[in-house]
Amino acid sequence: MTTWDLAVVGCGPAGSATAMGALRVDPTLRVVLLDRAEFPRDKACGDGIAPQVVDLLEDAGVRGVVDGHVPVPRLRLDRGAFGVDRTMARPAWVIPRTVFDQRLVEAAQAAGATLRRHRVRELAQPSSVVLDGEVEARTVVGADGAYSTVRRALGLMPGPMAVALRGYAPTPANRANAQVIAFGTAGQPAYAWSFDRGDGLANVGYGELLGHRHDRPTKAQLRERLDVLLPGASDGGTGWKGHQLPLSSGRWRPPTGRILLAGDAAGLVNPMTGEGIYYAVATGFAAGRAAAEALIAGAPASAGARYARATRRLLAGHLRHVAAAAGLSRHHRVIDAGLRASAADQRVFDDLVELGLARGRITPTMARGLARELAGAARRRPVRRRR
Structure with a gap:
């Protein structure tokens, strides 16, 4: 031996x-x-x-x-009708x-x-x-x-575990030269993605947090949820693989x-x-x-x-x-506020990318932007009168 x-x-x-x-x-x-x-x-x-x-x-x-x-210079983050599309401080690659x-x-x-x-x-x-x-x-x-x-x-x-499905599909023109993430609008934390490889194909997929151990979605269900958030993303797709992610x-x-x-x-x-x-x-x-x-x-x-x-x-x-940020992002109002703050300030966007892709932290700039947008949303929300 x-x-x-x-x-x-x-x-x-x-x-x-x-x-x-x-x-x-x-x-x-x-x-x-x-x-x-x-x-x-x-x-x-x-x-x-x-x-x-x-x-x-x-x-x-x-x-x-x-x-x-x-290199892929752009990152687009969507949820429902609203989103932010910016150039990242430094490009990423899809390999x-x-x-x-x-x-x-x-x-x-x-x-x-x-x-x-x-x-x-x-x-x-x-x-x-x-x-x-x-x-x-x-x-x-x-x-x-x-x-x-x-x-x-x-x-x-x-x-905690998440589950995801990945495939490769032709890149449509509106998602070229970008990494696109579309957040779910209902239910547990979830998002779909389309990451352009630059060779006519994109890595596309969908992931969500796993709840009860007996409630595990099938590949067909994950693919359906991908197409709900990114319509047509799976068209012509091949190489579908499912996997689990052990979250920190x-x-x-x-x-x-x-x-x-x-x-x-x-x-x-x-x-x-x-x-x-x-x-x-x-x-x-x-x-x-x-x-x-x-x-x-x-x-x-x-x-x-x-x-x-x-x-x-x-x-x-x-x-x-990042654990604190992940907990906050389970609330849809916080996701919306984060997207609006990123659209309003490149610095918030850059700090958010650093937190999500490397070892960044919640910066004062990010916190202020989030608080400002949450306060603005609260003012815009109609008040229900008691009868």
Whole structure:
């Protein structure tokens, strides 16, 4: 049985970032990437890549991840008859995960990681960590997504869940060069999206917060709800895939010890937008660095504590703010006020994008704009007289 310094379970953005983070600290480490799929492989996702994700990768020496793809400058947010359509401070990209994840896996391999196709089913912890009786590692990072085997082995349960459906369909002219999000007008928090890839196709989909566990919509129902919010968005669509999203809460406490969790496996998906790639790459790099530093210190079991300190500085404040914003956005009046404030002030719009796509916070400008629009809506609302 081969013994590795670090075994990473899952080769999505979080897993590849973990391997690269560790190898940047110590290029001599023996790092193995384990995934049940053969790469390149598809992954259900909105495919939106925020510029902050590209920043993280370039800071780590990873270049060319957006090569050959067209930047998307506009973001349109609609609810019912009202919406806001603005140019973002920095453009985003829409890159299929088949391409994006493959580029990150190749970057991890170029850094020195070994890629193996292996589906992890069991973990045991004698003096080190043993996966399925075949792979032994001094430290392990679970980056194996929403249904994480590593998380279950640690006895941890995911928090609130959302469900989404994604497909690819021809981009109509009125949604070209833009990421379009249409919020639901009734019921639980929900929205449809159409993200133009720049090649004639758009990533289209629909997502909503899951309620009771027995009340799970079918793919057909999700597709119907997509077309209600974005009429015709699914016409000619192919590649429909459903997936679940483990949403983050205001307080996240990573496990201690030599087994870490990153990205979706850690329950890190923005509860306001469903965005998870920024969290995946950021926590992946942090997990890799923490594992490498623990190994260099001769104390693999200290990896969890090191990771907790790093991610507290990175995400603690943001997670509290975005959890508060997500709670507020369950009220339709707040969504409407946020859209009107964004339409009135580019600064509010930019702050909202930063909160939804990276690690922004509720800024004073955003709070003032929201309060102003809520107060204005209250004045416009007719008063009911008692009889």
